Amino acid sequence: xxxxxxxxxxxxxxxxxxxxxxxxxxxxxxxxxxxxxxxxxxxxxxxxxxxxxxxxxxxxxxxxxxxxxxxxxxxxxxxxxxxxxxxxxxxxxxxxxxxxxxxxxxxxxxxxxxxxxxxxxxxxxxxxxxxxxxxxxxxxxxxxxxxxxxxxxxxxxxxxxxxxxxxxxxxxxxxxxxxxxxxxxxxxxxxxxxxxxxxxxxxxxxxxxxxxxxxxxxxxxxxxxxxxxxxxxxxxxxxxxxxxxxxxxxxxxxxxxxxxxxxxxxxxxxxxxxxxxxxxxxxxxxxxxxxxxxxxxxxxxxxxxxxxxxxxxxxxxxxxxxxxxxxxxxxxxxxxxxxxxxxxxxxxxxxxxxxxxxxxxxxxxxxxxxxxxxxxxxxxxxxxxxxxxxxxxxxxxxxxxxxxxxxxxxxxxxxxxxxxxxxxxxxxxxxxxxxxxxxxxxxxxxxxxxxxxxxxxxxxx
Numbered sequence: 001x002x003x004x005x006x007x008x009x010x011x012x013x014x015x016x017x018x019x020x021x022x023x024x025x026x027x028x029x030x031x032x033x034x035x036x037x038x039x040x041x042x043x044x045x046x047x048x049x050x051x052x053x054x055x056x057x058x059x060x061x062x063x064x065x066x067x068x069x070x071x072x073x074x075x076x077x078x079x080x081x082x083x084x085x086x087x088x089x090x091x092x093x094x095x096x097x098x099x100x101x102x103x104x105x106x107x108x109x110x111x112x113x114x115x116x117x118x119x120x121x122x123x124x125x126x127x128x129x130x131x132x133x134x135x136x137x138x139x140x141x142x143x144x145x146x147x148x149x150x151x152x153x154x155x156x157x158x159x160x161x162x163x164x165x166x167x168x169x170x171x172x173x174x175x176x177x178x179x180x181x182x183x184x185x186x187x188x189x190x191x192x193x194x195x196x197x198x199x200x201x202x203x204x205x206x207x208x209x210x211x212x213x214x215x216x217x218x219x220x221x222x223x224x225x226x227x228x229x230x231x232x233x234x235x236x237x238x239x240x241x242x243x244x245x246x247x248x249x250x251x252x253x254x255x256x257x258x259x260x261x262x263x264x265x266x267x268x269x270x271x272x273x274x275x276x277x278x279x280x281x282x283x284x285x286x287x288x289x290x291x292x293x294x295x296x297x298x299x300x301x302x303x304x305x306x307x308x309x310x311x312x313x314x315x316x317x318x319x320x321x322x323x324x325x326x327x328x329x330x331x332x333x334x335x336x337x338x339x340x341x342x343x344x345x346x347x348x349x350x351x352x353x354x355x356x357x358x359x360x361x362x363x364x365x366x367x368x369x370x371x372x373x374x375x376x377x378x379x380x381x382x383x384x385x386x387x388x389x390x391x392x393x394x395x396x397x398x399x400x401x402x403x404x405x406x407x408x409x410x411x412x413x414x415x416x417x418x419x420x421x422x423x424x425x426x427x428x429x430x431x432x433x434x435x436x437x438x439x440x441x442x443x444x445x446x447x448x449x450x451x452x453x454x455x456x457x458x459x460x461x
Contacts, residue, residue: 055249056242063251065169065258069450072165073158082154089143089150097140109316125312127329132304137293137420145291152284159280159444161241166440169254170239170433175231176253177429182220182227185422187292189217192401192418196411199404209411216415220422236265257436265375271368271446278447280366285357299346302339305330364445371445375438382431385424393421444452 057063073079077393108122193213199205236246266274276282308329317323333339400417403409439449 009197013184031047035298039232060251063452064170065166065254068169068238069162069165072161072238075243076161076241077243079154079158079161082150086147086150086154089147092143094395095145096143097136099136100131101127118316121316123312123314123316125310127308127310128306129306130308132301135298135301135304138298138301141294142291142298145287145294145318149284149287149291152280152287155280155447156284159447159449161438162449165238165241168234168241168431169436170436170440171441172231172234172238172253172435173228173257173436174430177236177432178227178426179224180229181422181425181429183222184218184425185418188418189213189220192411192414194216195401195405205411212411216419230249231281249326251422254344257432265372265442268369268372271442272365274448275364275368276361279445280447281360285353289350289353289357292346292353296343296346296350299339299343302342303333305333331338333357344456367445368442371438371442375435375442378434378438382428382435385428385431390421390428393417393424397421 055073059065083338102416103126105125105127106122108120110122139323190213193210196205196209196213200207200210235250238250239248242248265271308331310325310327310329312325314323314325396417397414400409400414404411404414443450
């Protein structure tokens with residue numbers, strides 16, 4: 001399966017009023033207010049067409065798996081919430097790297113107002129504080145690390161939603177195929193009942209045989225009710241992911257699922273290397289550890305004094321040359337216990353972030369091995385049912401029917417053979433859905449949208 005080996009990155013539209021993160025290319029200059037923004041705002045207030053708003057599958061005959069994934073990623077509120085969380089975290093970067101606002105002070109001598117003995121006296125002073133060298137840079141590094149971690153969490157949310165959407169479509173396929181199998185076997189049971197009735201009329205069978213076929217048909221009908229209930233539950237869950245009403249209509253389930261390449265899967269070591277390079281959880285843990293390292297360096301800078309600059313004009317100075325004043329100020333970092341505690345706190349958080357990164361690495365490696373093992377087992381089950389059990393079950397039904405019609409075996413053997421064939425065909429549909437879902441889980445375990453797994457021998461990013 002030749003697929004894109006590069007890790008998935010989420011393409012999100014940056015917030016219009018927030019600057020890009022550090023290292024990002026400059027954005028185009030934002031235009032001033034005008035008629036176009038007003039018209040755009042008015043369009044947002046107008047209701048969208050019902051078809052575009054409520055039915056992302058308008059005109060589709062069948063529920064396409066890839067289309068369902070795209071629609072969920074586009075409409076799900078959880079993905080939008082994660083996007084806004086990233087935007088909020090990104091907006092912290094310019095706040096952390098900006099100088100404090102300057103201050104302006106003004107004072108006057110109230111008794112000089114309207115005095116005949118002295119002129120009106122007043123003073124104006126401007127101050128600007130400059131944090132210790134490197135403090136703004138390190139504060140920006142902390143904020144940027146948290147913003148990158150929020151971006152990686154957004155990617156993780158999108159991957160989880162894509163996997164759940166794919167799993168729901170797979171399950172709907174299995175349910176729809178199960179209903180089709182039941183319909184085929186209701187027709188088969190009706191045919192067998194007619195054969196049993198004819199043999200009973202000819203005195204060659206018991207009255208119990210047609211009744212046994214009727215009982216088995218009732219069991220099939222009961223299965224249909226259970227399958228219909230499961231189908232409604234799956235549709236409600238998929239509609240919830242799509243931010244729609246639970247009972248909103250959906251296209252019919254797909255007639256066939258995407259067939260993953262039957263070629264040998266990449267080895268666990270190759271998949272593990274890809275997962276460590278691509279999983280957003282790994283990158284988020286690394287980003288948080290980097291932010292924690294910057295926080296430790298920032299806590300050390302708290303021991304350095306800040307520098308302030310001031311300028312003032314005082315009309316009450318005795319000499320004109322003393323009216324203008326400029327100067328500097330330093331704060332005295334005497335809060336030793338507070339700064340020591342802040343440094344210990346930052347170090348503890350750094351140790352925790354590094355331990356969390358190690359835990360994530362262990363979990364990612366485990367996820368890959370478990371997903372690979374489950375996919376291999378599911379493939380084996382699918383091949384077993386398709387190539388061995390179903391052909392044998394069909395031969396058994398044919399043999400049992402021939403034996404019943406010639407009087408060599410009873411009707412119960414024929415009904416049992418039919419039940420075994422029905423169960424095998426239902427199990428094959430479930431196995432096909434299982435293979436598709438396990439393949440999606442393996443793709444998710446290496447940081448890919450369901451259906452994408454790196455082919456053997458391809459280089460990792």
